[in-house]
Amino acid sequence: MSMTQPEILVRGTCPVCAADVVPAARPEESELLPCPECRTMLVVDGTAGGRVVLSEAPRIEEDWGE
Amino acid sequence: MTVLAVFHSTVRLEEKLLLEAARTKGVEVRLRDIREEVLDPRSFPLDFDVALERSVSTVKGDYLIAFLESLGAPVINTAAVARACGDKFQTSLLLERAGVPTPRFALAFGLEPARAAVARLGGYPVVVKPPLGSWGRLLAKINDDDALEAVLEHKDVLGTPPQKAFYIQEFVRKPGRDVRAFVFGRETRCAIARESAHWITNTARGGSARNYPLTAELRDVCARAAAAVGEGLLAVDLFETPDGLTVNEVNHTMEFRNSEMPTGYPIAGAVVDYALARAKGRA
Ligand SMILES: Nc1ncnc2c1ncn2[C@@H]1O[C@H](COP(=O)(O)OP(=O)(O)OP(=O)(O)O)[C@@H](O)[C@H]1O
Ligand SMILES: [Zn+2]
Numbered sequence: 083m084s085m086t087q088p089e090i091l092v093r094g095t096c097p098v099c100a101a102d103v104v105p106a107a108r109p110e111e112s113e114l115l116p117c118p119e120c121r122t123m124l125v126v127d128g129t130a131g132g133r134v135v136l137s138e139a140p141r142i143e144e145d146w147g148e
Numbered sequence: 149m150t151v152l153a154v155f156h157s158t159v160r161l162e163e164k165l166l167l168e169a170a171r172t173k174g175v176e177v178r179l180r181d182i183r184e185e186v187l188d189p190r191s192f193p194l195d196f197d198v199a200l201e202r203s204v205s206t207v208k209g210d211y212l213i214a215f216l217e218s219l220g221a222p223v224i225n226t227a228a229v230a231r232a233c234g235d236k237f238q239t240s241l242l243l244e245r246a247g248v249p250t251p252r253f254a255l256a257f258g259l260e261p262a263r264a265a266v267a268r269l270g271g272y273p274v275v276v277k278p279p280l281g282s283w284g285r286l287l288a289k290i291n292d293d294d295a296l297e298a299v300l301e302h303k304d305v306l307g308t309p310p311q312k313a314f315y316i317q318e319f320v321r322k323p324g325r326d327v328r329a330f331v332f333g334r335e336t337r338c339a340i341a342r343e344s345a346h347w348i349t350n351t352a353r354g355g356s357a358r359n360y361p362l363t364a365e366l367r368d369v370c371a372r373a374a375a376a377v378g379e380g381l382l383a384v385d386l387f388e389t390p391d392g393l394t395v396n397e398v399n400h401t402m403e404f405r406n407s408e409m410p411t412g413y414p415i416a417g418a419v420v421d422y423a424l425a426r427a428k429g430r431a
């Protein structure tokens with residue numbers, strides 16, 4: 083669930099362009115964030131070895147919304 | 149201690165705000181990704197007192213709600229509310245039946261009936277919407293017969309089956325903005341006006357939000373709209389017209405990221421409180 087380790091700056095790697103991505107302070111699993119370099123929308127899958135695991139976010143589907 | 153389960157898929161800013169609010173209140177939260185759940189009624193762990201459905205996918209959210217209700221677990225919103233709000237035609241029918249002011253609307257399945265519908269709604273312009281859509285996607289303002297024919301043909305050829313049900317609404321000449329009210333039960337807690345130079349004013353589409361005063365009329369219309377769809381945690385969208393407020397639609401998985409600031413109302417915290425008040429043994 084929460085991957086809070088306030089002292090450690092968590093980073094990840096963009097799976098599309100390999101850029102170094104620094105999420106906001108407290109990334110939640112399944113949270114979205116754009117890659118600062120290639121602008122692909124990414125999703126936080128979890129953490130492994132002190133790093134955030136990122137993958138390409140799912141595309142918006144027909145039934146998405148409020 | 150009361151345990152609140154938040155059933156989610158993609159975590160939006162709203163879900164983060166809800167988590168933060170719950171943690172601040174010292175509430176125990178179970179985050180459960182519905183994409184990883186097995187909805188088996190014989191083995192599903194009911195390790196919470198109340199559930200909040202926050203799926204970004206309406207289809208998955210609806211199944212989850214129906215499932216939890218069948219197990220007797222309190223879930224917000226209820227299946228009845230989700231059914232009423234998930235489909236714009238359903239919502240409109242309920243509002244109409246309850247006598248809540250709402251724009252004229254009709255549903256048609258082909259071009260000729262759609263033409264007839266436009267005539268009965270008072271002529272062009274009209275707005276054609278996918279009955280199941282959101283975020284202002286695939287909305288079409290149609291000004292003449294040629295455009296109607298083109299848009300409906302595109303839907304027929306390229307659309308998914310739900311898009312081949314043509315939900316048609318009179319175009320409401322609103323003053324460059326519309327109103328969204330956050331309604332808890334039958335009570336309107338806060339509201340915003342969404343402004344945009346474009347006729348689609350959703351903040352999801354770049355409209356800007358400012359506080360809207362809670363007038364007696366707003367409270368009354370929203371209370372009646374909420375009652376018509378079954379009461380819950382609702383975002384009621386309204387238009388201002390010369391004849392007063394009219395309800396465009398009601399949303400049951402409210403997005404509120406742009407509304408806490410202008411209204412000064414802690415929506416996330418109020419959502420958590422509303423859920424806790426409906427936890428097992430308290431309702
Ligand atoms: N009949 C109408 N007349 C004038 N403007 C309209 C009409 N219907 C919709 N709009 C405009 O388009 C916007 C989006 O419409 P609507 O809320 O029906 O779609 P939606 O995709 O369900 O959006 P959401 O669920 O995110 O609020 C409205 O906020 C309004 O500004
Ligand atoms: Zn990238």
